[in-house]
Amino acid sequence: MTTTEPDPHPQDLYTAPRFEASALVTVDVQRDFLSEAPYGVPGTTEILPALRRTAAAFRAAGRPVVHVVRLYEEGGGNADLVRRRLLESGVRIAAPGTPGSQLADGLLPEGTPDLDPALLLSGRPQRLGPYDHAVFKPRWGAFYRTCLEELLTELGVDTLVFAGCNLPNCPRAGIIQASERDYRVALVRDAVSRVTDSALSELAGIGVEILDTATLEGRLAEPTARAD
Template identity: 30%
Template sequence: MTRNTWTLSPDHADLRRPERPARPLTIPAAPQRLTLDLARTALLVIDLQNDFCHPDGWLSGIGVDTTPTTSAVTGVREFLPVLRAADVPIVWVNWGNRPDRANLPPGVLHVYDPAGADTGIGSPATTSSTAVLQEDSWGAAIVDELDSATTDIHIDKYRMSGFVDTALDSVLRNLRVDTLLFAGVNVDQCVLATLMDAANLGYDVVLLTDAAATTSPAYCLDATIYNVRQCFGFTATASDLADAMAEHSPAQ
């Protein structure tokens, strides 16, 4: 990975990493105005997958209204080209369960399946006839409205948090990023769990409220925004970030 490399020759190892000139950008945020360094920033897009967002997906099939996820999909779709043009890494963090579910404990299998009726994570319960959120399945695929570039990075996760039992932290360390922008669904569940772990690991965290959504009641969103600002980091909007990037060249 070019961001984290040595220069080697047969008789010399130069341990200096490539220099990355700072690219500061100041944006409106809460609880206060925020300056971040685009050279040390990555976007984490969480769970914008068919089983969560598509009308034929798992959640819709068990009676959950998935229409609120549309705003997150739209916000991310409009923001991706801006970040790619600025060479900000895009990291997709999505459920991608093993077919045998061997690493999923009962507490995870219980999610949305409180009666043990085999309608939860990993169950064959979608209209696509694939196991719920199973790796390489239609249900686990990113929704069609979003494009994944060859330069993007994909991380399969198996818990609410994208950091547990995954390579996410190692990937981010190799990218040499300090600040993580968060988008996706559900903001009060997997997005928040991943954001909290990131903050606990020492990353700076920024929740993009217009690129994140939830199918939970509105008070769950309100509580999430409050807790992010109060305990973990900052909230901002993708639109404000895009506007600021348009006004100031990332190379400056």
């Protein structure tokens, strides 16, 4: 008599992440949004160690990492309406080509090129290394008027793992958009800033799997999740 080994991760057939077809999506992890920056988001610098571990785990598994970024042009003409008065006043946040627009230190492997604002603002992705890519977004959501979905299709991705800056705004918007497009979705709760228990509960209610970094590392290390 044979027995079938129980599934170590029993989950919903339609929403369970498939890490062998996954990509990490980091959201707005740029220097101008770190905790200590003049217009930064509290708690963002503090998540960087977990976020670096998360990105490293994806690369070790041979899986893509997509960094979705903001680039606010002078005067704020390409910004959300709620931010335009501030940017019109002369404040520069994540301005194209400035040090503050670059990804946070240590998020990318050494030797990675800087973000190319002309390329990104044209709506094309930037290849940053063997596994890393950058995509510009003009609004909260990672899919709105971006090339993200096209890039993910090229990469053969059906599962998105979100992390990054300011869960109530951009990560949440990107998660909703991903769910609307029938991606399987997960969130790394210790690698996202401004997280609350209520927000996690709400996201779990739409099928988002909530993970911590250590659990994610284990899942990505499983033989079925590795690209090699």
